Amino acid sequence: MPPLTSDDALALxxxxxxxxxxxxxxxxxxWNTLSEAxxxxxxxxxxxxxxxxxxxxxxxxxxxxxxxDAAAKKVQGAAATAEKAVKTLKEVxxxxxxxxxxxxxxxxxxSKDPGAIAKNSKAxxxxxxx
Amino acid sequence: MRRHGRGPELRFIxxxxxxxxxxxxxxxxxxxxxxxxxxxxxxxxQLVVAYVDTPSRMKRYEPESQRATLDRQVAERKAQQERLxxxxxxxxxxxxxxxxxxxxxxxxxxxxxxxLGNAAKAAKFVDQGEATAxxxxxxxxxxxxxxxxxxxxxVSLIEQTDGPFQVVVGAxxxxxxxxxxxxxxxxxxxxxxxxxxxxxxGRDAAGLAAxxxxxxxxxxxxxGHEVAIxxxxxxxxxxxxxxxxxxxxxxxxxxxxxxxxxxxxxxxLKEAFNALAAL
Numbered sequence: 001m002p003p004l005t006s007d008d009a010l011a012l013x014x015x016x017x018x019x020x021x022x023x024x025x026x027x028x029x030x031w032n033t034l035s036e037a038x039x040x041x042x043x044x045x046x047x048x049x050x051x052x053x054x055x056x057x058x059x060x061x062x063x064x065x066x067x068x069d070a071a072a073k074k075v076q077g078a079a080a081t082a083e084k085a086v087k088t089l090k091e092v093x094x095x096x097x098x099x100x101x102x103x104x105x106x107x108x109x110x111s112k113d114p115g116a117i118a119k120n121s122k123a124x125x126x127x128x129x130x
Numbered sequence: 131m132r133r134h135g136r137g138p139e140l141r142f143i144x145x146x147x148x149x150x151x152x153x154x155x156x157x158x159x160x161x162x163x164x165x166x167x168x169x170x171x172x173x174x175x176q177l178v179v180a181y182v183d184t185p186s187r188m189k190r191y192e193p194e195s196q197r198a199t200l201d202r203q204v205a206e207r208k209a210q211q212e213r214l215x216x217x218x219x220x221x222x223x224x225x226x227x228x229x230x231x232x233x234x235x236x237x238x239x240x241x242x243x244x245x246l247g248n249a250a251k252a253a254k255f256v257d258q259g260e261a262t263a264x265x266x267x268x269x270x271x272x273x274x275x276x277x278x279x280x281x282x283x284x285v286s287l288i289e290q291t292d293g294p295f296q297v298v299v300g301a302x303x304x305x306x307x308x309x310x311x312x313x314x315x316x317x318x319x320x321x322x323x324x325x326x327x328x329x330x331x332g333r334d335a336a337g338l339a340a341x342x343x344x345x346x347x348x349x350x351x352x353x354g355h356e357v358a359i360x361x362x363x364x365x366x367x368x369x370x371x372x373x374x375x376x377x378x379x380x381x382x383x384x385x386x387x388x389x390x391x392x393x394x395x396x397x398x399l400k401e402a403f404n405a406l407a408a409l
Binding site: 061 | 326
């Protein structure tokens with residue numbers, strides 16, 4: 001697999017941030033109807049995604065990039081689909097499921113495990129399109 | 131009496147002019163000024179420091195559950211700091227050398243040149259092209275010192291370095307314009323989550339008003355940071371364009387029209403740098 005480029009890392013950073021923003025918008029928009037537990041669950045995912053975005057910025061800036069390719073385009077596609085779904089969904093359970101899958105994908109990328117990346121990309125797509 | 135009084139002064143000026151002409155040196159004041167301003171402006175290190183410290187600042191906003199992640203990020207970014215500053219150091223050292231040669235001075239040996247050379251060999255750059263360019267510029271710098279280059283070698287310096295210099299500056303522009311900007315966008319979103327969450331929970335009017343004021347202060351700091359990013363990118367781009375102009379005009383550097391054009395780049399650099407200093 002080709003190495004993850006600085007541009008790939010930057011694009012992934014934006015995807016994670018956008019998804020974190022979309023989940024945050026959902027949480028604030030539905031603040032009064034969400035339970036305390038749901039708000040907390042969503043917020044935890046938002047921070048995890050925002051920190052994954054910062055990790056990608058660090059990688060983009062980094063002078064060493066020898067990680068195996070995260071099939072960056074595929075991952076970006078999954079994150080974009082998830083963001084689009086979160087923007088239109090009204091059901092909090094689904095949003096939490098998508099957010100959890102997206103956090104799993106971020107962790108898989110951090111672990112540099114191509115198998116886990118592929119599996120979690122699919123999980124995000126499944127959660128966003130089911 | 132007055133005329134007699136100015137005699138020695140005029141004789142000194144005439145002598146200085148003759149000596150200047152006899153030495154075969156061109157008056158490259160505009161280039162010296164451009165180089166010196168570039169050197170001063172390039173060493174603006176606050177953005178690198180701010181980037182390295184972002185995860186520490188994020189601790190203000192993020193819940194305790196994220197503390198371990200942020201601590202790891204702090205360590206990772208601290209490890210990047212020296213090499214990030216190295217690019218700025220190279221631009222600064224190179225511009226110092228350019229200014230010294232334009233003034234027909236010997237380039238001053240700086241111990242950091244060794245560090246630059248070693249770093250160029252040791253550093254693993256994302257882009258191999260940048261690694262080669264970095265090494266090429268630092269090699270020419272070392273050569274200028276060890277071979278005691280003077281103004282006559284200015285054209286050679288510009289010719290040998292313009293290509294790799296553009297690569298090094300271009301890489302730094304990308305880091306500043308895209309990656310530092312992405313970093314600050316994350317901080318802005320963290321601020322938004324934190325304050326919006328508190329506002330949703332708040333019941334007390336006075337507390338909410340105080341919160342709004344704090345939010346405004348923090349947003350102002352982030353805005354200042356964004357302005358600094360834009361101005362530093364202007365600084366770097368102006369250095370690159372100005373240097374390329376020197377390269378294009380390298381055989382006519384003493385012509386008034388070339389000097390006038392270089393002076394315009396210096397003016398633009400000073401404007402952007404003053405805006406940075408004012409933040």
